[in-house]
Amino acid sequence: MGKKRVAIVGTGQTFHKSHRPDVNGQELINEAVQRALLDADMTIQDIDAVVIGNMDHFEGINYVDCWSVDGSGGVMRPIIKLTTGGTTGSTLAIGGYHMIASGMFEKVLVIGWEKNSESDTTGAITTAFDPVWDRLVFAGAISGLAAEAQSYMAKYGATDKDGARVSVRDRKHACNNPHAQLRKEVTIEEVLASPMLADPIHLLDVCPRTDGACAVIMACEGVAERIAPQPDWIWATANRHTYSYLNDATYGELDSMADASKELFSKAGIKDPRKELDVIEMYQPYSFAGIIWIEDMGIAPRGKGAEYIWSGATDMGGELPINPSGGVIACNPIGATGLIRCAEAALQVMGKAEERQVPDVSLALSTGFGGCFWTDTILHGKNKPAF
Amino acid sequence: MSDIFQNVEPMVHESRISVPYHWWAGDTASRFFIDLRDSQKIMGTRCSKCSKTYVPPRKTCPTCFTPNDEWREVASQGTLISYTVVRRHQASLPKKPPIIYGLIQLEGADTAVLHIIDELKPEDVKIGMKVQAKFSSQRKGTMFDIEYFRPVH
Numbered sequence: 456m457g458k459k460r461v462a463i464v465g466t467g468q469t470f471h472k473s474h475r476p477d478v479n480g481q482e483l484i485n486e487a488v489q490r491a492l493l494d495a496d497m498t499i500q501d502i503d504a505v506v507i508g509n510m511d512h513f514e515g516i517n518y519v520d521c522w523s524v525d526g527s528g529g530v531m532r533p534i535i536k537l538t539t540g541g542t543t544g545s546t547l548a549i550g551g552y553h554m555i556a557s558g559m560f561e562k563v564l565v566i567g568w569e570k571n572s573e574s575d576t577t578g579a580i581t582t583a584f585d586p587v588w589d590r591l592v593f594a595g596a597i598s599g600l601a602a603e604a605q606s607y608m609a610k611y612g613a614t615d616k617d618g619a620r621v622s623v624r625d626r627k628h629a630c631n632n633p634h635a636q637l638r639k640e641v642t643i644e645e646v647l648a649s650p651m652l653a654d655p656i657h658l659l660d661v662c663p664r665t666d667g668a669c670a671v672i673m674a675c676e677g678v679a680e681r682i683a684p685q686p687d688w689i690w691a692t693a694n695r696h697t698y699s700y701l702n703d704a705t706y707g708e709l710d711s712m713a714d715a716s717k718e719l720f721s722k723a724g725i726k727d728p729r730k731e732l733d734v735i736e737m738y739q740p741y742s743f744a745g746i747i748w749i750e751d752m753g754i755a756p757r758g759k760g761a762e763y764i765w766s767g768a769t770d771m772g773g774e775l776p777i778n779p780s781g782g783v784i785a786c787n788p789i790g791a792t793g794l795i796r797c798a799e800a801a802l803q804v805m806g807k808a809e810e811r812q813v814p815d816v817s818l819a820l821s822t823g824f825g826g827c828f829w830t831d832t833i834l835h836g837k838n839k840p841a842f
Numbered sequence: 843m844s845d846i847f848q849n850v851e852p853m854v855h856e857s858r859i860s861v862p863y864h865w866w867a868g869d870t871a872s873r874f875f876i877d878l879r880d881s882q883k884i885m886g887t888r889c890s891k892c893s894k895t896y897v898p899p900r901k902t903c904p905t906c907f908t909p910n911d912e913w914r915e916v917a918s919q920g921t922l923i924s925y926t927v928v929r930r931h932q933a934s935l936p937k938k939p940p941i942i943y944g945l946i947q948l949e950g951a952d953t954a955v956l957h958i959i960d961e962l963k964p965e966d967v968k969i970g971m972k973v974q975a976k977f978s979s980q981r982k983g984t985m986f987d988i989e990y991f992r993p994v995h
C-alpha cells in the first residue's frame with residue numbers, strides 16, 4: 456500500500472503578542488484559520504477534517520477539540536486533538552500529513568494555538584515531568600536546558616558568548632517578521648548583561664511567553680496543485696521521544712535530534728545536509744540549542760557548532776540561513792510554535808516569506824522540540840518527493 | 843500593530859478551581875523508597891541483557907523492553923555529570939535560590955539521579971566532582987529522604 460503525496464497549500468498566523476486581552480482562545484484560533492483559508496483561497500466547506508492542539512494545562516480546558524469548534528470550523532467535521540508538549544505544533548503537522556498520506560482525507564486543516572498568558576507557565580510545564588522522580592526536586596523548563604548547555608560547555612570549551620551570538624542572530628531576523636512577538640535587535644553585551652536565570656542561561660537567551668495561533672492547510676497530490684501555484688511538498692517526517700525521567704537524557708547532545716534527522720535525511724536521500732538544505736526553521740527554545748543541535752543534525756562537526764555560527768553562515772544571506780522568522784526566542788505560543796516552524800518553512804518553499812524570504816529555496820527543514828528532549832523533524836521541498 | 847488594543851477593556855475571569863492530585867508510586871518505585879526510608883540504601887534494577895543498572899529503578903528496561911527483576915544496591919556516592927544554578931525564584935521551587943541542581947551518577951549505576959547539591963558555593967561546582975548523599979533524619983519515603991548531595995572532601 457503506497458502512501459499519497461501531501462503538500463501544504465496555505466498558512467495563516469496571528470500577529471503574536473505577549474497578551475491578547477482583546478480575544479478569547481476560540482477567537483484567536485479563528486484569526487489564524489481565516490488567514491489560512493484566505494491564503495489558500497478556500498472556504499471551510501472545502502475542509503474534510505481538522506487536527507488541533509495546544510499544551511495540556513495551559514488554558515485549563517480539557518476538550519479543546521470540542522470547545523473550539525466555533526473558532527476552528529470543526530462543527531460537524533471529523534476533528535481530533537493531538538498534544539505532545541513542546542512538540543505539539545510539529546506533531547500536529549505530522550498528524551495532518553499522516554491523515555492525508557493514508558488516503559483517508561484529501562484536505563485537512565491543522566491548528567496549533569496557545570494563550571500562554573492565561574496560566575502559570577512554569578507550573579503548567581512542571582506537569583510534564585514525572586511526579587514521583589522528577590517533579591519534587593525539579594521545576595519548569597529552563598533547568599534541563601541549562602544542564603545541557605553546562606555539559607556542552609564543559610566538553611567543548613564553548614562560552615556564554617557563543618550562546619549570545621545565536622540570540623543576536625534570531626532577534627535580528629525577527630525584525631523582518633511582522634508576526635514575531637519580539638522585534639528588537641540586541642547586542643552580545645546586552646545578552647550577557649541580562650539577568651542570569653539558570654547558569655549559563657541569561658534572560659535574553661530564552662524564549663518569551665506568547666499568545667498566538669497558527670493554521671496550516673494540507674492537501675493530497677492532484678488537489679494541492681489546483682489550490683496553490685507552488686505547493687510546499689512534504690518529503691518526509693521523522694520523530695523521536697527518548698526517555699522517561701530527566702536523569703536519563705544524554706546531556707551535551709540531543710540524541711532524539713541526531714536519530715530523527717538521520718532517519719529524515721536517509722528517507723530523502725540527503726547525504727550532506729549543510730550543502731543540500733537551503734533554510735532551517737528550528738524549534739530552538741534557547742540560544743545554546745542553536746549550537747548543539749546543528750551538530751546533532753550533522754550541519755557542523757561535534758564541538759564546531761559555535762564556529763559555524765560565528766562564520767555568519769546561518770545569518771540571512773549566509774550559506775544556510777537558520778530561523779529567518781526570528782524563531783522561538785522571538786516568539787513562543789507553545790502549542791503553535793512547532794507548527795509555526797512548519798508554516799514558515801512552507802512559506803520559504805512557496806516563495807511567500809516576504810521580507811524574510813531566503814532566495815531560491817528548494818529544500819527546507821522544520822523541527823519541533825519538547826522539554827523532555829523530544830524531537831520532530833519535517834522536510835519540505837519545492838518539487839514532488841521521489842517516492 | 844499595537845493599536846489593535848485601543849478601546850479594548852480587558853475582561854478577566856479568575857479560576858476558582860483547585861485540583862489536588864496524589865500519585866501511587868507503584869510497585870518498583872515503592873520498593874526503592876521503602877529501602878531508602880528504612881535502610882538508607884539506594885537500590886537500582888539491573889538489565890542483564892543490556893548490562894546496565896538503572897537508578898531510578900525500572901520494571902521494564904527502557905532500551906530492550908525486557909522485565910528487570912534483579913535488584914542491586916548502588917553507592918551513596920557518585921560523580922556530578924552536569925548541573926545548573928537556578929537564580930530566579932519560582933513558587934514551584936523547594937527552597938530559595940540560588941539552588942544548585944545536579945545530575946549524579948552513583949557508583950554502580952549507569953544512569954544519573956537528579957538532586958540538589960549543597961554545602962558549597964555555586965561558583966565552586968565542577969562537572970566531574972565527587973558528591974555524597976546526605977540522608978535526612980526524618981525520612982518519609984520520597985526523594986527528599988536524601989536531603990541533598992554534598993562534596994566529598
Ligand SMILES: [Zn+2]
Nearest residue numbers: 889892903906
Ligand atoms: Zn535492557
